[in-house]
Amino acid sequence: MTASSRQFAPHFTDQEDMHNRPKVFVTRNIPSAGLAKIQAATTCEVWPERMPPSPDVLAEKASGCDGVLTLLSDRIDADFFDAVGSQLKVVSNFAVGYNNIDVAEATKRGIVVGNTPDVLTDATADIAVALMLAAGRCLREGLENVVRKEWQTWEPMEFIGQDLSGKTLGIVGMGRIGHATAKRCHFGWGMNVIYTSRSDKPESDSELGASRVTFEQLLADSDFISVHTDLNPETSKMFDSAAFSGMKSNAVFVNTARGGVVDQDALQKALTNGEIFAAGLDVTEPEPLPDDSPLRDLPNCFILPHIGSGTVKSRDAMAEIAADNLLAGLEGKPLRHQVTA
Numbered sequence: 205m206t207a208s209s210r211q212f213a214p215h216f217t218d219q220e221d222m223h224n225r226p227k228v229f230v231t232r233n234i235p236s237a238g239l240a241k242i243q244a245a246t247t248c249e250v251w252p253e254r255m256p257p258s259p260d261v262l263a264e265k266a267s268g269c270d271g272v273l274t275l276l277s278d279r280i281d282a283d284f285f286d287a288v289g290s291q292l293k294v295v296s297n298f299a300v301g302y303n304n305i306d307v308a309e310a311t312k313r314g315i316v317v318g319n320t321p322d323v324l325t326d327a328t329a330d331i332a333v334a335l336m337l338a339a340g341r342c343l344r345e346g347l348e349n350v351v352r353k354e355w356q357t358w359e360p361m362e363f364i365g366q367d368l369s370g371k372t373l374g375i376v377g378m379g380r381i382g383h384a385t386a387k388r389c390h391f392g393w394g395m396n397v398i399y400t401s402r403s404d405k406p407e408s409d410s411e412l413g414a415s416r417v418t419f420e421q422l423l424a425d426s427d428f429i430s431v432h433t434d435l436n437p438e439t440s441k442m443f444d445s446a447a448f449s450g451m452k453s454n455a456v457f458v459n460t461a462r463g464g465v466v467d468q469d470a471l472q473k474a475l476t477n478g479e480i481f482a483a484g485l486d487v488t489e490p491e492p493l494p495d496d497s498p499l500r501d502l503p504n505c506f507i508l509p510h511i512g513s514g515t516v517k518s519r520d521a522m523a524e525i526a527a528d529n530l531l532a533g534l535e536g537k538p539l540r541h542q543v544t545a
């Protein structure tokens with residue numbers, strides 16, 4: 205048991221009446237590093253299926269609960285809170301992003317909301333760089349060529365991509381993951397880093413020689429653009445047709461943030477018309493991307509099924525923080541990571 209789990213585990217014993225334990229609903233199976241803590245301290249139901257519960261079933265399952273542990277695919281809003289009841293104390297999201305939760309509404313009702321930052325920063329930055337390489341170096345076209353048995357010879361004029369070395373990387377949202385991505389690219393490939401952010405980031409300026417620029421300047425000057433903002437009203441669909449037409453024709457656009465920051469029709473046009481070179485996406489809107497989405501068929505669009513935080517270490521640590529947040533909220537104690545509106 206870690207120091208933090210000792211700190212947050214409510215003091216229930218085996219002898220204690222199970223009915224006195226707080227009641228919680230966990231909306232999907234999560235790593236035992238967190239689930240075991242929750243099961244030891246609460247009366248807990250875990251949604252057993254691979255697919256998320258529908259909003260109605262989610263509300264029904266959570267009804268009467270003191271806490272819920274949610275995923276980014278669960279919509280938590282006023283209707284949910286009304287259905288669940290006024291006893292609800294805490295919503296613990298198994299993610300750093302919390303755009304699936306109406307935090308203002310939760311706060312108004314005295315419900316605390318937790319998230320899981322930091323522990324997935326490196327894993328997600330690695331996927332951002334993987335997408336820069338995959339999209340920039342035509343890995344989808346190369347792989348499909350092999351899988352379809354079309355590989356006939358060494359091709360001097362095919363599968364020609366973009367170098368990272370010495371190029372300019374534009375980071376949109378120089379937060380934790382933005383900085384970690386920029387660091388990999390600056391020290392790994394000697395990339396020049398520019399960024400937009402809500403405020404200056406002196407640590408990125410001094411460590412990476414980065415400079416803060418306007419959004420328009422970032423679009424115009426970047427060879428690679430990597431998005432790391434949270435999804436908020438300001439960032440919703442910020443990559444629209446005007447943004448893509450402001451980019452270089454060799455630009456590689458990478459998004460590991462949220463699909464909602466992109467106007468996907470505009471992205472599809474930019475990729476089809478050669479306005480930009482390629483895109484690498486770990487996130488789309490909706491998820492999964494519909495089977496008939498034209499983005500799925502574009503050879504210069506490399507799409508992953510939202511796996512940024514998908515490492516053993518990150519997911520275990522996320523589970524542990526999410527459990528600690530949930531248990532702390534049930535006890536009315538400060539959460540390890542609490543979000544505010």
Ligand SMILES: NC(=O)c1ccc[n+]([C@@H]2O[C@H](COP(=O)([O-])OP(=O)(O)OC[C@H]3O[C@@H](n4cnc5c(N)ncnc54)[C@H](O)[C@@H]3O)[C@@H](O)[C@H]2O)c1
Pocket residue numbers: 300301302321322324325328376377378379380381382400401402403432433434435436438439460461462486487510511512513514
């Ligand atoms: N693909 C994945 O699996 C995965 C994993 C982790 C996080 N994420 C996403 O990445 C996001 C970032 O995570 P983080 O831990 O780095 O968060 P963070 O809060 O450290 O960074 C977000 C940054 O975006 C900036 N920002 C907000 N609005 C902006 C705007 N209009 N223009 C420019 N910058 C703006 C903020 O100031 C902040 O610096 C999360 O909110 C989540 O949506 C995805």
Ligand SMILES: O=C(O)[C@H](O)CO
Pocket residue numbers: 276298299300301302324512513
């Ligand atoms: O916000 C997050 O944490 C990711 O999207 C999933 O890990």
